């Protein structure tokens with residue numbers, strides 16, 4: 001019933017190159033309001049490139065990106081954050097010498113309402129109680145799993161309406177993967193729309209409402225996540241079944 005849905009994020013006909021090498025070909029996808037949408041695909045399929053272009057970190061050759069119906073292609077991350085978009089980048093990109101608290105404050109640095117920032121600070125610590133005793137430690141001293149929690153928490157401190165997550169569970173222990181997956185669902189229930197890029201297709205399809213399969217820079221399949229999870233080709237290529 002996607003025809004009747006309201007979309008928060010719409011990519012249409014995106015073509016992207018690195019130098020002269022084309023890596024995305026006519027990529028179109030939509031994030032429905034109230035949903036978690038995932039892009040699954042192999043190494044090098046172009047998943048991170050989609051995220052970088054949407055977040056204004058790399059230019060597209062052609063196509064469009066609309067956020068709540070407004071064309072935002074070419075805007076910088078600094079312009080997109082106040083419009084409600086945030087990215088949890090691959091590799092976390094924390095400020096390693098700064099404390100966990102300072103990293104979280106950096107997420108909120110543009111916001112002006114101290115009570116709202118404080119409420120979100122308390123909320124992210126409810127999402128990630130493991131971070132409570134670590135607030136005054138440097139981010140770089142934390143385990144990989146805790147650092148990923150800080151990266152997600154920092155993104156939430158921007159008060160996003162749409163959150164992009166690029167491989168948030170890569171290299172993490174199963175227990176931490178469960179925590180991150182649970183928070184993504186809760187965040188979605190709280191009204192943040194999510195675009196999730198994952199190599200862990202099993203987890204991604206489990207927590208997502210809708211999914212796209214990206215192969216060699218092209219969307220080759222799209223369907224509700226439960227349908228993708230039971231598609232024999234997807235099972236063979238991405239779920240190891």
Ligand SMILES: Nc1ncnc2c1ncn2[C@@H]1O[C@H](COP(=O)(O)OP(=O)(O)OP(=O)(O)O)[C@@H](O)[C@H]1O
Nearest residue numbers: 018023041042043044045046047048049050090199
């Ligand atoms: N900065 C860059 N310069 C040149 N080529 C790049 C650059 N970044 C990525 N590529 C190439 O673009 C293609 C898509 O890469 P991208 O990182 O978007 O894929 P991915 O699906 O996210 O893969 P991974 O899961 O390994 O991160 C790959 O062939 C990659 O080698």
